[in-house]
Amino acid sequence: MRIYHGSDHIVTTPEYGKGKQYNDYGRGFYCTEDIDLACEWAVDQERDGFVSTYELSTTNLRILNLNSDPYCILHWITILLNNRQFELETPLSKEAVKYLSKHFMPDLTDVDIIIGYRADDSYFSYAQDFINGVISVSQLNKAMHLGNLGEQVFLRSKKAFDSIRFIEGKMVSAGEWYERKYNRDKQARIDYHKMNKDSYVRGELYMIRIIDEEVKADDPRLQ
Numbered sequence: 001m002r003i004y005h006g007s008d009h010i011v012t013t014p015e016y017g018k019g020k021q022y023n024d025y026g027r028g029f030y031c032t033e034d035i036d037l038a039c040e041w042a043v044d045q046e047r048d049g050f051v052s053t054y055e056l057s058t059t060n061l062r063i064l065n066l067n068s069d070p071y072c073i074l075h076w077i078t079i080l081l082n083n084r085q086f087e088l089e090t091p092l093s094k095e096a097v098k099y100l101s102k103h104f105m106p107d108l109t110d111v112d113i114i115i116g117y118r119a120d121d122s123y124f125s126y127a128q129d130f131i132n133g134v135i136s137v138s139q140l141n142k143a144m145h146l147g148n149l150g151e152q153v154f155l156r157s158k159k160a161f162d163s164i165r166f167i168e169g170k171m172v173s174a175g176e177w178y179e180r181k182y183n184r185d186k187q188a189r190i191d192y193h194k195m196n197k198d199s200y201v202r203g204e205l206y207m208i209r210i211i212d213e214e215v216k217a218d219d220p221r222l223q
Contacts, residue, residue: 001056003031003153003164006042010050010169016161024119026083028156029164032118037150040181043174053167056153058113061160064106066116067151071106072222073141074210076116077127078104084119086128096131096207103216112160117144118152122188135197136204137222143195146188 005011014029021027032038035051042049066076078100088094108114117123126143129135135143155161200206205221215222 001033001058001153002167003033003054003056004035004038005029005031005052005054006038006040006049006172007052008042008047008049011052012166012169014054014155014161014164016158022083022085024080024083024152025114025116025154025156028154029161030118031153031155032150033153034150036180039172039177040184042172043177043181045178045182046174048174049172049177050169051172052169055165055167056113056155056160057163057165059163061112061157061163062110063113063115064108064111066106066114070217072217073137073144074100074104074222075106075217077130077140079106079108079114079116080119080124080127081131084124086131088131090132092133092208092211093131095211099211100131108156112155112157112163114154114156115151116154118150120185122146122185122192126192129197131207133207135195136201136206137210138204139195139197139201143192146191 017027019027019029023030031054032041038051042051065071066079081097081100082105086093086097088097119127123144126135126140130140155164205215209215
């Protein structure tokens with residue numbers, strides 16, 4: 001697998017045990033298979049960035065792909081809830097964290113790599129709305145594809161870090177890539193605003209129904 005890491009410097013040797021604890025999937029190394037996304041993630045409005053390219057040997061690695069069977073969007077959001085810091089301002093959101101953590105937290109014991117959505121500002125706001133009961137599972141699934149905001153490849157184990165090989169690093173220009181980054185996120189926000197999320201949609205699964213009906217991961221309504 002060829003993967004890319006975008007940041008403010010070239011990373012020739014990713015170090016196991018480094019990284020921020022409160023990122024999407026915890027402490028580890030975040031990459032993507034999409035070089036354009038890596039270029040966008042590398043820059044800020046007034047700062048150029050760098051993209052590091054790697055080859056990752058997946059032989060004997062256990063990969064958990066949250067966008068494939070048997071997983072659903074609630075598995076992704078549960079991992080997020082256990083790592084990122086959410087504003088739990090209502091009794092429903094607090095109960096949602098307890099319920100999802102009990103019934104939708106994947107077993108990560110032997111997982112070396114996680115592939116799944118990247119919770120940038122847009123994605124994070126969608127997840128926040130869901131646990132607060134503003135949008136349904138169906139609307140959350142739809143929102144996650146707005147703006148084509150992309151997937152990330154997360155290295156979490158020592159075994160995964162030992163399987164990565166640096167190929168090259170290059171500088172990327174904020175003048176070229178920040179506008180693309182900004183427009184991608186802007187379009188996602190515009191499309192989300194257009195969604196019918198201000199009205200209750202009868203028959204759909206909202207967080208309160210998931211709790212009250214004790215919906216589990218094998219429920220066909222989650223697919």
